[in-house]
Amino acid sequence: xxxxxxxxxERLQAAALExxxxxxxxxxxxxxxxxxxxLTERTFFRHFxxxxxxxFAGQDEFERLFVAGIEEAGGDDPxxxxxxxxxxxxxxxxxxxRAWSRARQEVIDADxxxxxxxxxxxxxxxxxxxxxxxxxxxxxxxAALAAESGVAVFRVGFATWIAEGEERPLAGILRAVLGxxxxxxx
Amino acid sequence: xxxxxxxxxERLQAAALExxxxxxxxxxxxxxxxxxxxLTERTFFRHFxxxxxxxFAGQDEFERLFVAGIEEAGGDDPxxxxxxxxxxxxxxxxxxxRAWSRARQEVIDADxxxxxxxxxxxxxxxxxxxxxxxxxxxxxxxAALAAESGVAVFRVGFATWIAEGEERPLAGILRAVLGxxxxxxx
DNA sequence: CGCCTCGATGTCAGCCGCTGTCATCAGTAG
DNA sequence: CTACTGATGACAGCGGCTGACATCGAGGCG
Numbered sequence: 350x351x352x353x354x355x356x357x358x359e360r361l362q363a364a365a366l367e368x369x370x371x372x373x374x375x376x377x378x379x380x381x382x383x384x385x386x387x388l389t390e391r392t393f394f395r396h397f398x399x400x401x402x403x404x405f406a407g408q409d410e411f412e413r414l415f416v417a418g419i420e421e422a423g424g425d426d427p428x429x430x431x432x433x434x435x436x437x438x439x440x441x442x443x444x445x446x447r448a449w450s451r452a453r454q455e456v457i458d459a460d461x462x463x464x465x466x467x468x469x470x471x472x473x474x475x476x477x478x479x480x481x482x483x484x485x486x487x488x489x490x491x492a493a494l495a496a497e498s499g500v501a502v503f504r505v506g507f508a509t510w511i512a513e514g515e516e517r518p519l520a521g522i523l524r525a526v527l528g529x530x531x532x533x534x535x
Numbered sequence: 536x537x538x539x540x541x542x543x544x545e546r547l548q549a550a551a552l553e554x555x556x557x558x559x560x561x562x563x564x565x566x567x568x569x570x571x572x573x574l575t576e577r578t579f580f581r582h583f584x585x586x587x588x589x590x591f592a593g594q595d596e597f598e599r600l601f602v603a604g605i606e607e608a609g610g611d612d613p614x615x616x617x618x619x620x621x622x623x624x625x626x627x628x629x630x631x632x633r634a635w636s637r638a639r640q641e642v643i644d645a646d647x648x649x650x651x652x653x654x655x656x657x658x659x660x661x662x663x664x665x666x667x668x669x670x671x672x673x674x675x676x677x678a679a680l681a682a683e684s685g686v687a688v689f690r691v692g693f694a695t696w697i698a699e700g701e702e703r704p705l706a707g708i709l710r711a712v713l714g715x716x717x718x719x720x721x
Numbered sequence: 722c723g724c725c726t727c728g729a730t731g732t733c734a735g736c737c738g739c740t741g742t743c744a745t746c747a748g749t750a751g
Numbered sequence: 752c753t754a755c756t757g758a759t760g761a762c763a764g765c766g767g768c769t770g771a772c773a774t775c776g777a778g779g780c781g
Binding site: 427428461464466469490493498502504505526529530531533534 | 613614647650651652654655658676677679680681683684687688690691712715716717719720721
């Protein structure tokens with residue numbers, strides 16, 4: 350006989366997304382999420398640093414994917430390296446996660462607090478990419494600009510990917526957006 | 536005889552920055568800020584939506600300056616319009632505000648919550664710029680990319696402006712950074 | 722002058738996010 | 752059998768934030 354059902358963390362995440370979608374982020378208390386998952390509020394905070402974080406766990410792995418993409422890419426041109434990293438990171442978003450991503454994004458778009466957290470995560474991503482680029486001997490300012498541009502491309506492309514009616518895979522969209530950015534500044 | 540001393544809002548802002556610098560953001564309670572300003576906690580929340588916002592009041596005016604710059608600029612090239620807006624917005628940061636900006640930024644850089652708020656403000660700025668560009672008939676995606684790029688240039692340039700030892704005015708720095716971005720993607 | 726409305730502030734009660742601390746108890750190692 | 756581990760529960764408490772109502776100087780108006 351096990352004392353606790355396994356997968357507490359995953360149950361909390363699922364319960365949270367379901368409640369947020371149904372009642373909104375503000376309209377949901379942590380105690381409620383925990384109860385839905387069969388746990389207590391205190392346990393929620395042992396798994397997630399704060400109420401928002403329950404929607405952002407896993408982002409670290411996504412960041413590592415990006416950095417790995419930069420480290421493995423060849424060549425010296427900053428934007429070419431970033432393009433390769435963008436391409437590699439799309440593995441994190443296969444087409445069958447599109448619906449889930451869309452639902453999650455709807456919750457985030459409905460709450461400024463969640464938007465703040467998302468922006469912080471993207472900012473950290475840009476910082477990590479900047480560092481990875483600098484590690485390759487790229488000039489710091491160029492590295493920062495390339496990283497920020499890469500994140501901007503990802504944001505615009507990701508928004509397109511989860512837009513209603515869109516069916517192209519993320520990788521193709523990102524390549525197209527990057528092309529647009531290039532021609533814009535040519 | 537006046538019932539209350541005028542300038543409650545400004546007193547709260549000054550008290551907050553001073554306390555944050557001295558004891559950190561987390562180590563300062565709202566009641567403490569209010570008491571320092573000779574007011575009560577409840578009054579603080581009548582002037583600022585939340586504890587963080589006390590450091591970001593005035594950003595709306597900054598945003599209006601940017602949008603006005605876009606509306607007044609001539610020409611059709613998105614990045615040229617953005618460049619003009621960047622130039623106009625530097626009026627918000629004359630050289631004699633550099634020390635104050637530096638102090639404020641130090642407080643922000645020391646607290647993730649404040650960084651989130653700053654990112655949200657910059658994101659709103661990008662959205663406003665995108666709209667203003669679209670209003671001029673610029674393609675939506677191009678407008679979004681130009682706006683995001685403009686904000687990225689501002690961030691990098693602003694960080695340079697308040698860096699120790701830096702003495703060039705913001706306008707010149709921004710022009711240089713924009714030039715770097717252009718050559719990066721050429 | 723007296724009255725009245727207005728608006729900034731004070732007071733108080735209360736919810737909720739979040740944390741520290743200690744207890745509980747199945748599983749595991751020895 | 753015993754000791755230890757580690758996830759969870761229980762509880763108290765602080766601080767951010769809000770709603771509701773009271774207070775009272777300032778300024779308008781008769």
